[in-house]
Amino acid sequence: MPLGNLASVSRFLPELAVTATILLLVAVHVVGKNRQSSASALLSLAGVGAALLLTALQPSMPAVSLFEGMVALDGFAVFFKALTALATIVVIFMSMDSAELSGKSQAEYYVFLLSVLLGMFLLSSATDLVMLYLSLELVSIPSYLLAGYLKGRKSSNEASMKYVVYGATASGVMIYGFSLLYGLTGTTQIAEIGRALATGKAALPLFLAAVMVAVGFGYKIAAVPFHMWSPDVYEGAPTPVTAFLSVGPKAAGFAVLVRFFYTVFASPDGAGGPWTLSSPVDWTLLFAVLSAATMTVGNLVAVNQKNVKRLLAYSSIAHAGYMLMGFVLLTPAGIQAILFYLVVYLFMNLGAFYVVILVANGTRSEDISDYAGLGSRAPFAAVSLAIFLFALTGIPPFSGFIGKVYLFAEVINRGVYWLAVVAALNSVVSLYYYARIVKVMFLEEPAEKAELAVPAFPRALLCLLAVPTLLLGVYWEPVIRVAANSVRLLAF
Amino acid sequence: MESFVHSLVKAVPVLSGVPMWTLTLTAMILSAAVLLVFALTFGGVGSYVLRKVAGDIQARIGPNRVGPNGILQFLADGVKLVLKEDIIPAKADRFLFALAPYFVFVGSFAAFVVLPFGVGLIASDLNIGVYYVMAVTSLVVVGVLLAGWASNNKWALLGGMRAAAQIVSYEIPVGMALMPAVLIAGSLSLQDIVRSQGGLLGVFGWNLFHNPFTFFSFFLYFTAAQAETNQTPFDLPEAESELVSGYNVEYSGIRFGFFFLAEFGDMFVVAALATACFLGGWHIPFLHAEALPAFWGNLLSLGAFLAKAFALVLVMMWIRWTLPRLRVDQLMRMAWKYLVPLTFVNLLGVSLWLLIFKGKGIPQMIASLFG
Amino acid sequence: MEPILFILFGAIAVAGSIMVVTRKHPMASALYLILTLFAVAALFVLRQAHFLAAIQVIVYAGAVVVLFIFVIMLINVPENKLPVERLTALRFLGVAAAGLLILEGAVLARKTTMPGGTAADSGSVQAVGRALFTDYLLAFEITSVLLLAAVIGAIALAKKKI
16 A cells, blocks of 8 residues: 555655755855855765665665655665665765866756756656656756766767757657556556556557667666667766766666566566566567677677777676676566676776776876876776776676676576577677776886876775775675565565 | 527527527637627727827827827728738748738637626636636747748847747746636636625725735736737837837738737737736626626626726736836846746745635635624 | 547647658748647547646647747758758658557557546546646656756756856
């Protein structure tokens, strides 16, 4: 039974904290005189920190439905809220250090960042089509603004423009799919849609609706063939924003993908067991193909990249492909593997982008050739980057390896061998381009010998990102337990 | 409309043999014709009054050649407009150029449909009356933009864009300033809004005196509406000294006549809405028009409504010839920085008032003190 | 009477939207868009959703398309300089996809029963207001955050120096 509007407020504190921070930012911005101060950054840090704390304290058991069934408060939602809030905190630190944004990272930048965060909170907990669409837009629209935040730079403008055009098309197709679902079932509650579809037989319209909805979600996680926007956007956007987009909205996209498809088109077999398709739509094969295509395209195109940001963009497409493997299996263990992989991915990807920012602060360049000799110019940054890149490749003993082990194990357990083979081949390809950067950093002679200074604070933050990347490779038990506890979706 | 036909059939039993839909259709066409004649006459006489008022304010005589005191001037003007050559500029987009005046005229005239002229005198008592007026106004915006663009003339283009920007901006305060009346009546139907202002308090039953916020609301509405209809001091779209005549500069003959009539139609609609929402509509102070026999009730209430509306039209003309014109940026600032926030605050105030005092206005409370 | 009107306005809406995508001049497209929106508003009226119809006209025809027209007028590309769009394979594919969708609509209409039995007054002011402030309250409030972010974004993008 969903809680009423007033009764829900006390379970909605993280979202309220973020909203209050957004409003405070606007107020402080209007009242404040010093536009260059880091007050807005610190304020948003405090706000997101409070939201993270409130999320951690949130009693997610037993799962409840809030606001007349608009959003759910379950372990799954809490997990993603904590994950996205953590990513946002790291990105705020990155933004404070970035030379690209220095003097430009004003209140409005943080307002957009926090709006995306609020959108991600809602996206990972939405259980109603209206709410789902609205929170997706709340993630998207400020993201467009963030991508085009450097107004003076052509590539940033281009990034924003492409993002808007692709985004609008994808969300238009998606909402058409929603309208079909609503037309077929007469309700906007996804759980009720699932129940209504379980009895119906309209396979063709339903399949088209599912494909259309998949377009919208696929766009958010940048799965092939809806990935076209992502390299240009990732390259053109300010690097902290790129880091944010490659982790936050992608994670939220996975959250909504899992929640929507599992609730609408599948039903759980008893407690903790695998799910079965409850409606005539067999979307798992569709997504398995998408998964294979996504990782293959991402890795193959990444091989030839000369710009680190663009390379990381393609690599993040590939990683979405890996994670989709867990999605198609219809098992709690598969979802658990996705959740675990997202945690690992958060640290290693944000870490890699952070090094890119630090290097760009010194060299004003993001070309791989300018990373030559980084090992001698800035050993600390170079070693950290090497750690993150090897983790992204999935080599033991780094955490990326453990993440992949969980994904592969589940795929093989369920007997989808072809997908496992494709993924393994892809990992080999990815080793080539990740290792190339490491080679350039340590084996090539730098054009310029001067040392690249990395101040103390960024060093500390790099450590904070690198330690979990390493640690989760050898001791991952607590995280996998949290992930296992978070798999339970609210089904009512 | 159907209920009117039903009562008509009841009153005149001979008609009961005629199919219902023909009666409804006839009634629709007849009421449209009546409204059209009214709008045309108002446009004609209004133009004469406007020039006379202008003459008075500027210490001139005004029109005085055709007929006694120039009273027939508007007929002469009308004949001139109809007979004049209809010129379409060579480089204009002919189709859109021809289409634009109809958009403007239809948008302005369609609003007459929901105006409550009397106890039973309303062409169609839509349950979304106020929103309907705002919706059809959007046709005017499109028409004005088209006229400016299709003329292929830079003054027309600028005038059209100014007009559209102005109407779109001022539509918000206009709508928001009308909301207090909607809140008090609990309905968007203009007839319901008028009915909610009746009672035995006379003029104090009007929404204008309901509470301080509604009092303020009336002036906000009137100001914003003055701008929405492109009247001085907000007549930038026409700004003779800058743009010659604005979006209609290339129009002549009857096409210009449509713009001209639409302008007067808008003026009346604004005055009529203000009357209906704030000045008690067709209520006659201390007289219960609804209780009178149908004929007399309708006649007297029509008189009351028109008297109030015409008085407001005169005020608009008075303002028009008294105040100087604003600059474009001043105009936009006025809408977005002053009128919009004020109307929102006002709406909040009215809502709180209704909540706290359980929907009672000040006059009602005073009246209840004396039993 | 109602089915006839429904078919009439539905046909206008469909024809108008086809014109929107096929016209060469953006101004013509914008005008056909207005026609389409009015036809859709008329469909709302036929379903007794007067409030929705009025809002549709006020918001879309009155504000959104007016902004489109504004931009078209500001850019004001002369007719002979408009980009010529060629027929590519992709375009045929698009038409094929649209055909598929129409086919699907037909299948949907024939084979499935739509549980569209909404209350007769579901489009009235009262019903919309009640839904907004009860079941969809959260969505309503979140919309305000979205709009706030969008407004700030518009200013941040458009202003040279803030």
